[in-house]
Amino acid sequence: MFLQMGCRLHVSLVLVMFWVLPSHLYAAEDSSENYGGIERARQKTNLHHPPSPCPSVFSYEGREAEKDKWFGVILVTTEELLTGLRLDLMLDRPASLLGNWIGEVKSKDNTRFTILNLNQTVIPGPPLSIRIFVKFPEGENIPRLRSIHVNGRQICPADHVMSSGSMPVTPGPITTTRKNPPVTVRRQDSDVRSSPETGGVTECGRVAVQPAPLITHGQNTARGQFPWHAALYQSKDIHLKYICGGSLIGPRTILTAAHCVTKSTVSRPVxxxxLLVYLGKYHLKQWSEGGVQDKQVAEILVHPEYNSSNYQSDLALLILSSPVQFTKYVRPVCLWDKTEVDLENVINKEGIVTGWGYDENGQITEELKMAKMPVVSQQVCLWSNRDFYPHFTSDMTYCAGFRNGSSVCNGDSGGGMVFPRNWSDGSVTWMLRGVVSLSKPKGLNQPVCDPTNFVVFTDAAKYLDWIQSHVK
Incomplete structure (x- = not known):
């Protein structure tokens, strides 16, 4: 009995001594020292930089990262003048912080970062060097760079294709070959626009490029034939998606549809x-064509009476971060004459709408297309479909179309309908009357426009006071 009790006491003492041993004594064991050395070596190896995904554009500084951060350099080159810089960077895992010395940084998930500087200019020639750093928790896996986009164009890894998409009535019209009757108005002083970038004066509504002859169905355009047409893109994560068209009406002002730039369930702007605006663009997914200007958006002005339920007052103005440079590919369109806002002036006359949309085969168009569409009376529009049009039309809208498949379709929203004004000297001035708003869908489960129905336009001529008070 005594022996058993002594044995138990001995065991208890041993256990107590084990738990109170100083921790530094463990390091004296050879096996522990070896394990620690291996672990430290493994962590040190992980600090070595991997190959750059685009050595000509991005490089890591040094051979390895510091214990909690790394530095890198991005080289930005351009073939066209960029006024306003947007860098979208994607990492392979979240970081604690991404820093730089050129612009403001934003991120929602610490994996996709946007560096924005609306005042930064990048000129053709030697690359602009941008230094960045990425911080991460010490001892954890290191976030590495996966891709870089500059103003929507992927430069790392090299990729010249941009995503495209659609909204209620947005990418290119289909076709017609009917001729457009002229509308006669007088020339106005307000038709002249000056460009602070060039110091020159450009008359609105004038085209420097002679239009190409219309081919079968008349849907093709020549590059520069409609130099006021703008392509609107919205960033989705680090990618840009084509959403709508717009019209340049001043050195810093784009007129478009409110539903293009507002959140879907409310009337508040995005x-x-x-947003990013491209002007002078002809091919939707091609980046190598010259004469294209991309602009950041500094402010979105949605018409105060816009209703997202019935699309009334479906207008918005985009104020660009800097003035455009007027060229043969980038020119403003004229606003309508205030003395001729009565719709009777254009009923049964054909206006032209341009855009990148779905063609007759349901495919997104790569080249800028056009459609000629006659304006119809309110009565004709309402009686064509009494279950649809009474909900979306008013004396501030008008309808247009042939109802024969020649129409604008998803992708053309926000684009302008223009009419030519002929002068006695043989010159032509293009005037903007309306903005593409909506059309009847093919069905409840088919959010694609039905080209056999009329298209509803916001009558921009009825909103001239509001528009002109904000043009910059």
Whole structure:
């Protein structure tokens, strides 16, 4: 009995001594020292930089990262003048912080970062060097760079294709070959626009490029034939998606549809820094064509009476971060004459709408297309479909179309309908009457426009006071 009790006491003492041993004594064991050395070596190896995904554009500084951060350099080159810089960077895992010395940084998930500087200019020639750093928790896996986009164009890894998409009535019209009757108005002083970038004066509504002859169905355009047409893109994560068209009406002002730039369930605008505007663009997904200007959006002005339920007052103005440079590919269109806002002046006359949309085969068009469409009376429009049009039309809208498949379709929203004004000297001035708003869908489960129905336009001529008070 005594022996058993002594044995138990001995065991208890041993256990107590084990738990109170100083921790530094463990390091004296050879096996522990070896394990620690291996672990430290493994962590040190992980600090070595991997190959750059685009050595000509991005490089890591040094051979390895510091214990909690790394530095890198981005080289930005351009073939065209960029006024306003947007860098979208994607990492392979979340970081604690991404820093730089050129612009403001935003991120929602610490994996996709946007660096924005609306005042930064990038000129053709030597690359602009941008230094960045990425911080991460010490001892954890290191976030590495996966891709870089500059103003929507992917430069790392090299990729010249941009995503495209659609909204209620947005990418290119289909076709017709009917001739457009002229509308006669007088020339106005307000038709002249000056460009602070060039110091020169450009007359609105004038085209420097002679239009190409219309081919079968008349849907093709010549590059520069409609130099006021703008392509609107919105950033989705680090990618840009084509959403709508617009019209340049001043050195810093784009007129478009409100539903293009507002949140779907409310009338509040999206964040301005998520939008990018391209002017002088002809091919939707091609980046190598010259004469294209891309602009950041500084402010979105939605018409105060816009109703997202019935699309009334479906207008918005985008104020660009800097003035455009007027060229043969980028020119403003004229606003309508205030003395001729009565719709009777254009009923049964054909206006032209341009855009990148779905063609007759349901495919997104790569080249800018056009459609000629006659304006119809309110009565004709309402009686064509009494279950649809009474909900979306008013004396501030008008309808147009042939109802024969020649129409604008998803992708053309926000684009302008223009009419030619002929002068005695043989010159032509193009005037903007309306903005593409909506059309009847093919069915409840088919959010694609039905080209056999009329298209509803916001009558921009009825909103001239509001528009002109904000043009910059």
């Amino acid at each position: 964040e301005a820094d998520t």
